[in-house]
Amino acid sequence: MTDRDRTPRRDGGPNRTGGARRDGAQRRDGRSGRPERPTRGTGSAGRPDEPALPADVAASDLDTEVRRDLLTLDKTNAENVARHLVMVTRLLEEDPTLALEHARAARRRAGRVGLVRETMGIAAYNAGEWQEALSELRAARRITGSTALLPLIADAERGLGRPARAVEIARSEEGRALVGDEATEMRIVESGARIDLGEPEKAIVTLQSENLKPGQSGTPAARLYYAYASALAAADRVDEAITWFMNAASADVDDVTDAELRLVELADGPQVDADAGGGDVVTPESGIDTASAAPESLIAASAPAVETADVVSPSEAVTASSAPSPVVEPSVPAVDTTPAPAVDTTPAPAVDTTPIAAVDTTPVAAAAPSVPTDASSGALAARYDALLLDLDGTVFAGHRAIPGARETLEAVTTARFFVTNNASRRPAEVVDHLVELGFAATADQVVTSAQSAARLLSEHLEPGSRALVIGTEGLAQEVREVGIGVTRSADDRPAAVIQGHSPDTGWAQLSEAALAIGAGALWIACNTDATLPSERGKLVGNGSMVAAVAHATGKQPLVAGKPAAPLMADAIARSRASRPLVVGDRLDTDIEGAHSVGVDSVLVLTGVSTVADLLIAPPEQRPTYVVADLTGLFADADSVRVGEQDGWSIDVSGDTATVRSDGTGRPESLVPALAEVVWHAIDDGGLDPSELTVSSADDAARGVLNSVGIGTVR
Numbered sequence: 001m002t003d004r005d006r007t008p009r010r011d012g013g014p015n016r017t018g019g020a021r022r023d024g025a026q027r028r029d030g031r032s033g034r035p036e037r038p039t040r041g042t043g044s045a046g047r048p049d050e051p052a053l054p055a056d057v058a059a060s061d062l063d064t065e066v067r068r069d070l071l072t073l074d075k076t077n078a079e080n081v082a083r084h085l086v087m088v089t090r091l092l093e094e095d096p097t098l099a100l101e102h103a104r105a106a107r108r109r110a111g112r113v114g115l116v117r118e119t120m121g122i123a124a125y126n127a128g129e130w131q132e133a134l135s136e137l138r139a140a141r142r143i144t145g146s147t148a149l150l151p152l153i154a155d156a157e158r159g160l161g162r163p164a165r166a167v168e169i170a171r172s173e174e175g176r177a178l179v180g181d182e183a184t185e186m187r188i189v190e191s192g193a194r195i196d197l198g199e200p201e202k203a204i205v206t207l208q209s210e211n212l213k214p215g216q217s218g219t220p221a222a223r224l225y226y227a228y229a230s231a232l233a234a235a236d237r238v239d240e241a242i243t244w245f246m247n248a249a250s251a252d253v254d255d256v257t258d259a260e261l262r263l264v265e266l267a268d269g270p271q272v273d274a275d276a277g278g279g280d281v282v283t284p285e286s287g288i289d290t291a292s293a294a295p296e297s298l299i300a301a302s303a304p305a306v307e308t309a310d311v312v313s314p315s316e317a318v319t320a321s322s323a324p325s326p327v328v329e330p331s332v333p334a335v336d337t338t339p340a341p342a343v344d345t346t347p348a349p350a351v352d353t354t355p356i357a358a359v360d361t362t363p364v365a366a367a368a369p370s371v372p373t374d375a376s377s378g379a380l381a382a383r384y385d386a387l388l389l390d391l392d393g394t395v396f397a398g399h400r401a402i403p404g405a406r407e408t409l410e411a412v413t414t415a416r417f418f419v420t421n422n423a424s425r426r427p428a429e430v431v432d433h434l435v436e437l438g439f440a441a442t443a444d445q446v447v448t449s450a451q452s453a454a455r456l457l458s459e460h461l462e463p464g465s466r467a468l469v470i471g472t473e474g475l476a477q478e479v480r481e482v483g484i485g486v487t488r489s490a491d492d493r494p495a496a497v498i499q500g501h502s503p504d505t506g507w508a509q510l511s512e513a514a515l516a517i518g519a520g521a522l523w524i525a526c527n528t529d530a531t532l533p534s535e536r537g538k539l540v541g542n543g544s545m546v547a548a549v550a551h552a553t554g555k556q557p558l559v560a561g562k563p564a565a566p567l568m569a570d571a572i573a574r575s576r577a578s579r580p581l582v583v584g585d586r587l588d589t590d591i592e593g594a595h596s597v598g599v600d601s602v603l604v605l606t607g608v609s610t611v612a613d614l615l616i617a618p619p620e621q622r623p624t625y626v627v628a629d630l631t632g633l634f635a636d637a638d639s640v641r642v643g644e645q646d647g648w649s650i651d652v653s654g655d656t657a658t659v660r661s662d663g664t665g666r667p668e669s670l671v672p673a674l675a676e677v678v679w680h681a682i683d684d685g686g687l688d689p690s691e692l693t694v695s696s697a698d699d700a701a702r703g704v705l706n707s708v709g710i711g712t713v714r
Contacts, residue, residue, distance in 0.1 A: 050105040051098060053083045061086045069115045081110045088123055096127040107136070114143035125152060130159035147174050151185040158189065163196035176460060176522065184210055184220075188227045200235035201573075205459055207231060208566050209558050213620065214247050214598050222252035226259055233266070239578045242266050243598055380602065380625060380640060381633040386415045386577030388568070388599075390584035391430070392422070393607020394630070401437045402606050404631040409439060412633060416445060419571045419582075421561040421589060423450035423500030423526035423542065426474040447571040449526040449561030450478045453498055455570065456560050458482035460522055461495050468492070468516045470509050470545075471500030475526065490515035499549065499557065500526035501542035510545060514552040523549075527561030529589060531608075562593030569597055583630070587613055587621040600624040602640075604632065611671055611708045615678045616689035622679060626671050628708075635668055643676050645669035648701075650677040655691040657681070661700035670704045 059067065059082035066085075070078040084106040091099035103123035110116045121136030134156040137149050154169040169175050170190035178186050187206050194203035207228050214225075229244030245266065248259035381387060389395055395405050395418070409416060418441065420430065427446035434441040450471070457467055463483040468490060469476045476486045479498060487494050490512045497513045517523050528543035550556055560566045562584075572580050581600050584590020585607025594601035602625040603609060614626065625640045627633070632640055639645070647665020650673060651658045657678055659670065674694070681687035694710050696702035 050084075050108075051087070051101045053080070053087065057083045057086050057090075059083055059086075066115060069113055070110065072113070073110055077109055081106045081113075081116065084109075085116070085119055088119055092123065092126055096123070099123050100127040100129065112143070114140050117143060118149065121149070121152070125156055125159075128159070130156050134160065147178060148182055150175055150178065151182060151189050154186065154193070155189045158193055158196060163193035166190065166193035167197070171460075171462065177520075181220075184224070188223065191227055191231055195231060195234045200231055202459075203231035204228070204235060204569070205455070205566075208569050209456060209459075212565050213596050215595075215619070217251045217253055219252070219254050219256050222248050222254075222257055222259070225251055226257045229259070229262070233262075238266060240598075247598070378636050378638070379634045380627070380637040381412050381414045381581075383637050384414060384577070384579045384581040384600070386417060386572075386575035386580040387412070387633070388417050388419045388571045388575065388580050388582045390562075390582075390586070390590045390607075391418055391420045391434075393585035394583060394590075394604055395434075395439065396437050397607070399437070401439070402629060404629050406438050408630040408633055414581075415575060415577070417447060417571055417575050418445055419447045419562075419567065421449045421527035421529055421542075421567070423448060423453065423475050423561070424472045424502055426450070426477065429474065444574075447567065447574055448478075449567050450475045450500055452567040452570045453500065453524050453526040453560035454478040454482045454484070456558060456566050457484055457496055457498055457522075457524055460524075465495040466492060467496040467498050468494040468512060468521065469498055470502070470505060470513050471498070471526070472502045472504075475500040475502075488512065490519065490521075493519065494521050496522035496524060497557075498524045498526070499542065499546060501529075501532065501545075505545055510549055510552075513549050517549065517553045517555055523553075523555060523557040525557040525559050525561075527567075527589075528559055529561075562589040563591075563596055564593070565596040568593045568599075572597065572599070583633070585609060587617050587623070591617075591623045592621045594623075595620045602627055602632070604629055605708065606630075611710050614671070614675055615692060615694070615710075616682070617679075619679075619683075622675075626675065627668065632668065639666050639669045640672055642672045642679075645673035648673040650674055652677060652681045652687055655688050656693045656695060657687075658695050658697050659701040659705065660697040663700065665700075667704045667707075670701070671708060 059079040062082045062085060067078075067082060070081055073081060084102045087102040088099045088106070091102065100123045103120040106116050107120045117136050118140035121133050121140055124130075124136055125133035134153060137153045137156065141147070141149050141153070150169060154166040154175070157163070157165040157169065167190055170186050170193070175186055187210060191203040191206045194200065194206060207224070210224055212224065212228060225244050225248035229241045229248055232238075232244060233241035242263060245259045245263045248257055249263060252259055389409075392398070394402065395409070396402055418430065418434070422430075425433070425448070427443040427448060430446045430448065431441045431443050453475075457479060461467070461484055464485065466485040466487050467479055469479055469486050469488065475498065479486050484496075488509075494516050497516045499513060502509075513523075525546045526542060528546050529541040530543040530547075531538035532541040546557060558564075562568060568582070579600075581602060582590055582594035583602050583604060584593075585604050587603065587609045591601045591603055591609075601623045603614060603623040604627055605611065606629045614623075622642070624642065625632075625637070626642060627635060627640050645665060646669070647662055648670050649660045649662070651660070657674065659674060661670075665673075678687065678692065682689055694705060696705050
């Protein structure tokens with residue numbers, strides 16, 4: 001039984017050298033879990049003095065399964081070893097030096113028991129005795145055969161000033177084979193080691209395969225955010241680091257990091273010390289959760305003397321030393337969820353109560369308005385230093401440009417980058433298509449999921465390794481360019497499978513992927529888009545083929561493309577922007593992708609997602625702005641931001657939202673105002689999204705609603 005949420009870590013959190021427990025150390029029987037400090041006693045013949053064992057400490061306080069590991073000892077010795085182990089768990093955070101003495105006493109009595117050596121290693125680690133920790137953790141691993149201690153071992157190497165060795169362990173076959181929490185902890189350690197080595201950009205990339213979605217809470221999320229923020233800070237991406245330290249502070253409900261202190265330091269101006277990678281780069285004590293890292297379930301759940309929550313399994317003892325910096329939520333103005341001001345609910349005489357389901361729900365693209373040659377300072381595009389534009393459904397639809405798109409992108413002065421989940425084309429091919437449609441573009445402006453997937457692959461494999469490519473020759477070439485060999489057969493025993501869209505992919509190719517993955521190959525998907533837009537309608541996308549392989553293997557891939565963070569992070573890095581804006585037509589890829597890296601987004605209603613989809617979108621798919629098409633980039637930013645808008649009032653009664661106009665509202669502001677009120681009602685539980693109906697109370701409201709094809713939302 002573990003509790004990584006209660007321990008100091010290399011993330012620079014408080015209590016680095018031990019201190020009062022944040023939870024008050026109350027035991028289940030209500031008595032204090034911290035005994036009075038015992039005096040030293042005399043060991044058995046031939047043994048050095050041992051720390052005294054308080055009378056209230058009993059061997060039965062250990063979990064039954066743990067006590068079984070001590071059955072090879074004589075009864076008296078087993079009881080004393082068990083009591084010393086209990087004391088380790090009690091003192092690990094409050095007095096790490098004394099905890100280490102108890103661990104040493106247990107080791108002298110039972111040095112051949114894996115559990116004892118593991119506890120000894122954790123206690124030494126927590127006390128900052130890195131060489132002793134390393135020796136004991138390695139011994140425990142030899143005895144038990146478990147790889148769960150690898151993150152602690154790697155972090156101890158960091159403590160000894162050997163970050164290159166820590167990276168070597170993380171990238172070893174055993175390190176890459178870790179899964180779940182152990183894999184996350186190993187990446188956190190590797191990220192910290194990369195910072196130690198002066199490679200902050202690699203530290204950032206190392207963490208980008210983790211779940212960096214903002215808005216999570218709890219210690220695991222706080223440590224991950226903190227580590228990511230530390231990597232960003234080490235890379236001098238201070239604005240982004242501030243955002244992610246804010247995320248960490250918000251998630252840190254148990255106060256295990258010093259994120260708030262780091263925010264104060266950054267706000268005061270001095271740059272973050274790159275060697276601090278999360279707090280204390282050279283001292284792993286700031287990086288792994290060992291303060292309560294007693295081996296698995298050391299304490300019995302019913303033991304009155306020691307609370308089980310104080311025990312952390314070594315396998316989960318690693319913490320975010322240089323917490324990954326999820327790509328920032330820089331200036332993502334949290335959507336204002338304050339309910340719209342009280343609206344007059346007296347029904348207007350001519351309210352149209354017919355469910356909007358009767359209205360054609362096909363989005364209506366208004367004729368492209370004239371595009372200004374220069375955006376005013378209040379225009380949406382002018383508020384950002386880079387536009388990260390989706391392509392299909394946003395800039396073009398198959399082989400035709402979206403109305404107004406060419407004129408807008410010619411006139412806009414903000415830097416433009418094209419970010420696509422399509423892995424079948426290389427950047428030069430994407431540029432050729434854009435130029436053919438009348439757009440100006442260069443290969444440097446194109447960021448594809450194939451590039452991000454190949455980069456992700458290179459971070460997990462050693463140069464010269466081989467990957468099975470399921471996709472086009474363009475994807476295969478991206479893989480070759482990062483130093484990884486390409487094969488099309490599982491018989492070549494590839495170290496990884498990389499899967500992207502290709503119209504030629506069929507049963508044979510998917511079966512090769514399944515065979516390789518079943519044999520243990522790493523699996524990376526360029527994207528998981530279930531469908532692919534075309535002039536004829538929606539075609540089968542890469543995500544549908546990924547789903548087939550997942551069903552056959554029972555495995556899930558690392559994902560490079562939107563909505564996952566790697567592609568968005570690569571686009572931000574390419575743009576060198578501090579205030580990027582994601583522009584796209586899909587809530588489940590473009591908008592959710594923006595959330596994954598914490599940046600603002602604008603939904604254009606020219607592609608897949610409709611207003612009906614927007615109104616019932618979950619929080620992670622809600623955009624900052626909504627516009628009809630790309631010409632909306634020149635609209636006043638405040639008029640298209642989701643939130644309360646002048647001239648429009650929305651009343652929600654039951655499952656019906658009624659829109660009223662006072663005659664002064666801007667047409668483009670209605671949908672953002674409606675989305676704000678409906679989201680608030682859904683989040684409060686007062687509106688069932690599956691039963692939502694939108695009605696209009698006057699001709700002005702009715703005209704705008706009809707123009708965007710709003711109907712009953714099902």
